[in-house]
Amino acid sequence: xxxxxxxxxxxxxxxxxxxxxxxxxxxxxxxxxxxxxxxxxxxxxxxxxxxxxxxxxxxxxxxxxxxxxxxxxxxxxxxxxxxxxxxxxxxxxxxxxxxxxxxxxxxxxxxxx
Amino acid sequence: xxxxxxxxxxxxxxxxxxxxxxxxxxxxxxxxxxxxxxxxxxxxxxxxxxxxxxxxxxxxxxxxxxxxxxxxxxxxxxxxxxxxxxxxxxxxxxxxxxxxxxxxxxxxxxxxxxxxx
Numbered sequence: 001x002x003x004x005x006x007x008x009x010x011x012x013x014x015x016x017x018x019x020x021x022x023x024x025x026x027x028x029x030x031x032x033x034x035x036x037x038x039x040x041x042x043x044x045x046x047x048x049x050x051x052x053x054x055x056x057x058x059x060x061x062x063x064x065x066x067x068x069x070x071x072x073x074x075x076x077x078x079x080x081x082x083x084x085x086x087x088x089x090x091x092x093x094x095x096x097x098x099x100x101x102x103x104x105x106x107x108x109x110x111x112x113x
Numbered sequence: 114x115x116x117x118x119x120x121x122x123x124x125x126x127x128x129x130x131x132x133x134x135x136x137x138x139x140x141x142x143x144x145x146x147x148x149x150x151x152x153x154x155x156x157x158x159x160x161x162x163x164x165x166x167x168x169x170x171x172x173x174x175x176x177x178x179x180x181x182x183x184x185x186x187x188x189x190x191x192x193x194x195x196x197x198x199x200x201x202x203x204x205x206x207x208x209x210x211x212x213x214x215x216x217x218x219x220x221x222x223x224x225x226x227x228x229x230x
Contacts, residue, residue, distance in 0.1 A: 106153070
């Protein structure tokens, strides 16, 4: 079946540190991959996405590359800020199906000044 | 462009009372989703609409939950009667409806935080 596995949190970093949040997936067919971010007390916001192998999604300094060979979609940022503190969710959807999003468990990121 | 609008943002009720949540999707989006999110977890799909038709309601507890999307735009999710375990955030999302395209990105509203006492 389809599934998403994220690294467990919380991840605690100092401001300006390099961030990696790992995400691997299992899917039939060729899924689309997403990173959503949820700031405290708010809804989910689409951060970035990639729809085919080797695509790189990027937004607000965050990047993730769709790696089919390793079935991964790791989220990276070169220099984090306190305002990046949030919960990050990796998700996939399988095209030409019911487009249901399959979610990872979420990774809480805490950035200390 | 306006995003997905939900109201109310917060609701506190006593158990056994009814409650309703409202969602206005992004203009032109044919597909609408209702999710439930418990603290520290990812969203769980309750129901998905294509226009006014509920095409996936397999996860909706139909004994107490109901939803409607009249005219294929706004939607209402109702719980009657509410139970303590229903305390959660209820999220609405919408998407264009991809048809035969490769992806159909979902955009979420801010959610309604429900507390049942």
